[in-house]
Amino acid sequence: MKGLVYKSTGSWYNVKLESGEFIECRTRGKMKLAKLKVTNPIAVGDVVELELDESHKGTGIIKNITPRTNYVMRKSVHKAKQGSLIAANINRAILIATLHHPKTSLGFIDRFLVTTDSFRIPSTIVFNKSDLLTKEDLGAINYISSIYEAIGVNTLLISALKNEGLDKLKQLINNQTTLISGHSGTGKSTITNLLIPNLKQKVGEVSESVKKGVHTTTFAQMFEVDESTKIIDTPGIKELGLIGIEDAELSDYFPEMRNLLGECKYNNCMHTHEPNCAVIAAIENEKIAESRYLSYLSMLENEDRRW
């Protein structure tokens, strides 16, 4: 039997069978797994092969994971040189960002985009909590948006609280499987609740003292807007560490640098100090945003990124 993983708690997986029925599954023994060094072998969005567990009626045993078209992975918080899968087989990744309460940094946005761009997953930045923004804040959001629009990442400004701007978001996710990610407290579950009829997931607060979310959602879960439209709500991410990306491939995951491929003097150019570097020239000509380049340099410096 085949099924699609809707929820993973680490030990149990909620799987939807081709019949439409949901079944709780476990893994047992060794599976033929992809050679990915991850703390969680199965992600929400995985298509799995399973058998019924005769000894525990109504449950199943996952035997195999079918090859993924893509996945989103971060560095494990607990284990060195290991990744944690966030979701698999998605059509779009949405980063819910907020200017404050909590603050999403450009570095965080850029690491997220490198992660999704490594599989060329179309990505969108949704700035939520527009109701909290001052005029100056709106100017800042416009400026940040222009940086990302220029590299083909679309941006939206919404207020989940006021239910403003949700129409465009609904259009964007229609007939897709969409991952929703971001820091804790940015409003991922509030937005998911608005998109799914009758869904009443728990939403948390944003602490007044530290202006951070309280990690209300603890497991990733997929929900259906309709038969062909699915969204995956995920737990908030504190730090998004890259993993499994070699130095030489990093600039390939920056679309604006990838565009200049072959234009540097040296074909192994790392775009840091080399003469006649097309990337450095593009920064000087303001064709590449400085903040993006600074993010690139900081990722390059962080050696934890390698396996």
Ligand SMILES: Nc1nc2c(ncn2[C@@H]2O[C@H](COP(=O)(O)OP(=O)(O)OP(=O)(O)O)[C@@H](O)[C@H]2O)c(=O)[nH]1
């Ligand atoms: N002012 C304002 N508050 C919002 C908005 N959207 C969500 N919130 C509030 O932000 C807080 C956090 O919302 P959640 O939906 O729980 O955030 P989350 O991203 O799911 O957080 P985790 O599950 O911890 O990752 C709640 O108090 C929401 O009511 C918005 O558009 N404006």
Ligand SMILES: [Mg+2]
């Ligand atoms: Mg949540």
Ligand SMILES: [Zn+2]
């Ligand atoms: Zn270069």
